[in-house]
Amino acid sequence: MRRWLRDTTGGLPRQFWYLWTGTLINRVGGFVVIFLTIYLTTVRHFTPSQAGLIMGVWAAGGALGNMLGGVAADRIGRKVTLLTGQVAGAATLLAMAFTSAYWGIAGLAFLFGVFADGARPAFGAMLIDIVPEKDRLRAFTLNYWVINLGFAFAATLAGLAAAADYHLVFLVDAATTLVTATFLFFTLRESKSARPASSSSATSSSSASSSAASAVASAAKGGLRVVFTDRIFLIFAGLNILSAFVFLQHLTTLPIAMAADGISGQTYGYVIALNGVLIVIGQLFIPRLTRGMTRTRMLAVASIVTGLGFGLTALANTPLFYAATVFVWTLGEMVNAPANSTTMAALSPADLRGRYQGVFSLSWSIAGFVAPTVGGFLQEHVGNTFLWLLCAGIGLAVAAAQVASGPARERRAAILAPPPPAVSRQPTPVS
Structure with missing residues (x-):
């Protein structure tokens, strides 16, 4: 066990662990994303289509926030972008807790998407900045593990908070987000270099590879245009x-399907918490279990298993059966997450x-836009069975597409990829 723990967690930079701890604090209180659909349909009495909208x-x-946050992370720095998004997002959650009008909630949801997702590119870029390439699979696995550790607690605690008072769902989420921002403000250092990094592949032994790498890496002046022309x-x-369309059904149409089968919101919280518990138990073993598999193969296997899990939901009608489907698609999620990130x-x-x-x-x-809007429409007008079988397809x-494009x-x-470190050769002593 000591060797496994050392192989899994050893040697990672201290700044990574600060990010890891901030993620844990934030995710433990991440109530709103879990219960918002239920809140909208049971407390505010909106239709599934209105909730999906x-x-x-x-x-x-979030789409706008991602664009703004990505540019800000490169131009003004990772840390300030990350903290600004968190503080502004917490303020928006507080306002949402006391808003009842449909369009008022919709407007605040839009703003929360801008601020919350605006922090994500900075977080991802900072993690890549901090962690050397050889350790990134472990780092992304550990980060995903702690996200789901927090999710497991949040799904259970959010159910209890919702049973007491739905205002607590928003207030606790806002409070933990502010605590996270405060912690990271005092612990994190800015990871973005003051001067642009040069192409790490310029010294590649292959002239064709080095010129291609230089063309891509030196295109920072082109901004987002470069990204949107990278086929x-x-x-x-x-x-x-x-x-993601398939995966995000667990936060949008799945709770509505379970409610239609007479399953309470609190029971949904317990069932979906199984997702986090399984990942907490199993995610740290994924690097060992997938050792020797290419990223492309991992992505393809994950897609098949995730689709199968959601496809089986077409047959579910009891909490135990729903829990079994969660078990299946969680296995796919565990394989997909580190392969996707790396x-x-x-x-x-x-x-x-x-x-x-x-x-x-x-x-x-x-x-996140298509999953609830299209998923909610299909669920309301075509039925759950069609939706879940579509997810499997x-x-x-x-x-198949992952294998073809890999x-x-x-x-x-x-x-x-950066070149391997130069090996200094000592001169052979003359006898």
Whole structure:
């Protein structure tokens, strides 16, 4: 166990652990994202389509926030962008707690999306800045592990808070976000270099590879245009939209489907908490279990398993059966998360990490808009069975596309990878 713990957590920078601790504090109180759909439909008595539209507006704000946050992270720094988003997001949650009008909630949801998602590119870019490439799979795995540790606590505690008073769902979330911002303000250092990083591959032994890397990495002056003309990266982000559409149903249409089967919101909280518990138990073993698998293979396997899990939801009608489907798609999620993050990091030129993180986070925001709006529409007008079988079909299609597009991604990652450290050779002594 000591060796496993050392292999899993040893040697990571102290600044990474500050980010890790801030994530834990924030996620333990992350109540709103879990219970907002239930709050909108049971407390405010909005229809599933109206609730889906608010969730979609939230995601639209996140799309704008990702763009602004990515540019800000590169131009003015990671730390100030991260903290600004957190403080402003907490203020928006406080306002949302005491707003009852439909369009008032929708407007605040949009603003919260801007601020909360505006902090994400800075966080991702800072993690890549801080952690050497050889340790990033472990770092992303540990970060995802703590996200779900917090989620497991939040899903259970949010159910208790909602049973007592739904205002607590918003107030506790805002308070933990402010505590996180305060902690990171006093512990984190700015990780962005004051001068632009030069192309790390300029000294590559292959002249073709070095020139390609230089062309990508020296394009910082082009801003977001460079990212939106990177075909290899955009295909990867587009596949993530489809995968995220399936995955995000657990926060939007799944609680509504469970409510239609007579399952209470508190029971939904316990069932969905299984997702976090499973990841807390199993995620730290993923690097060992997937050792020897390529990132492309991991992404394809994850897509198949996730689609299968959501497809099985078409048959579920009891809490135990729903819990079984959560178990299946959580396995896919555990394989997908580190492979997705490390692939994203490998495709990001050093000078443009904030922008690339912003555009990749945009793929989540797009899925966050499409998942509740399209998912809610299909659920209301076509039925749950069609929705869950569609999720299974999307999972299989994405797996095939990951396999087809994988070789081009790995060639690009090899071009952008930093060269191995030079080995100094001592002169052979003359006898």
